[in-house]
Amino acid sequence: MTDPQPGPAAPVELVVVGLGYVGLPVAVEAAERGLRTVGLDVDAGVVAALHGGTSHVDDITDEQLRGALACGLTVTTDPTVLAGAETVVICVPTPLDEHxxxxxGAVFAATETIARQLRPGQLIVLESTTYPGTTDGPVRERLEGASGLVAGRDFALAFSPERIDPGNPTYRLANTPKVVGGLTAACTERAAAFYGRLVDTVVRTSGCREAEMAKLLENTYRHVNIALVNEMAVFSHELGVDLWDAIAAAASKPFGFEPFYPGPGVGGHCIPIDPNYLSHRVRALGYQFRFVELAQEISGRMPAYVASRVQLMLNDVGKPVRGARIALLGLTYKADIADDRETPARPLIRHLRSLGADLVGVDPYLDRFEVDGVPLELAHTPVGVVEACDLAVVLQRHRAFDLEAVAAAAPLVLDTRGTLRGPSVHRL
Ligand SMILES: NC(=O)c1ccc[n+]([C@@H]2O[C@H](COP(=O)([O-])OP(=O)(O)OC[C@H]3O[C@@H](n4cnc5c(N)ncnc54)[C@H](O)[C@@H]3O)[C@@H](O)[C@H]2O)c1
Incomplete structure (x- = not known):
């Protein structure tokens, strides 16, 4: 087995394929650390905006992007840049289809593009979340098929799951340990040496599949534990138990317990989408990954549960939902970010609209928000909105919100995050 080495004349040290929430931070970090880096994306609009110094990703400010461009980062739609790269990192989306x-599709398209330019000595790393067996299966086959080169002998191949937590002010790319698993031990070492230039700690797995599984284990663990407290929130309310107080008490145990908190449903990519990659794979074995399917079902019901609580709260003050003015605070899928992918606000809005509510959304991060093609009336601040509503629902605790003021000003508040107190406040 030969340890694939970088080619002799490699003007580009890194090409990052896919410049979204995951790829752009990698490209910026690498450029800041002095690697000759090129970002490649199929979306000409994204590339033009980045080239002009405008970032579309929460965790990268325009200033940071411009700093990286000044350090030599270039962005392009031209795949021929791949041929000169020592390392290629794939950060393209892995969504779910209509079933x-x-x-x-995006991983395979990117892989086929890379395969056409593949050169001996290159390191190819997949970062996109996927099921175990993708890197050493269809990705490897595509890379080898179009190039005639052999993975592990002529070029290095590895998987390294992306662990970015958008909006997290403490853990960024560099100080979050990076898991790396190669097709061979030599591939693992090659990938570990590469990531050692970008991050403080590299964690090696025994192979690609273990690295792929580590990512899905992390996501599934959160998915299941969030569903557990969501289910408990529903019956705790009926039992007259303050679940948040119970969670705080349980969290005082210094070992064996990690707190998770209920909410209006799960959003983003890591929780509602990624574990499906694993459950789908398990179904192909002839049985179900029941924890994931159950978690999906429980958390998927939370928006309807929130709508039913709104209905009950209004009923208690003699109002129907039809025609009631309801303010929804925080429409993105988590606090302090602008990403609204898979946000539970959408199904909640569907439920409340079907009951005839008069809705207004409040989110400082959004300028427009549509559900099923119908725009939602929007404000950037709760000030002036919550005073005039019948009920306000706190969905996300954006730092920009003065929620104590909301609790004081709104006639009724449903706090799905469980932190507010007051005579007008009901918690999930
Ligand atoms: N966003 C997150 O917080 C997060 C966290 C963990 C893991 N992930 C995983 O990371 C991967 C990427 O997610 P993301 O959120 O960065 O996606 P994204 O949609 O933000 O960005 C993906 C980018 O890839 C580009 N692209 C698509 N096909 C391409 C191709 N063939 N060649 C070149 N560019 C292409 C798109 O134009 C887009 O700009 C996914 O597998 C996702 O599951 C995301």
């Missing part, structure tokens, strides 16, 4: 099955 909620894995859609690896």
């Amino acid at each position: 909620r099955a894995p859609d690896l």
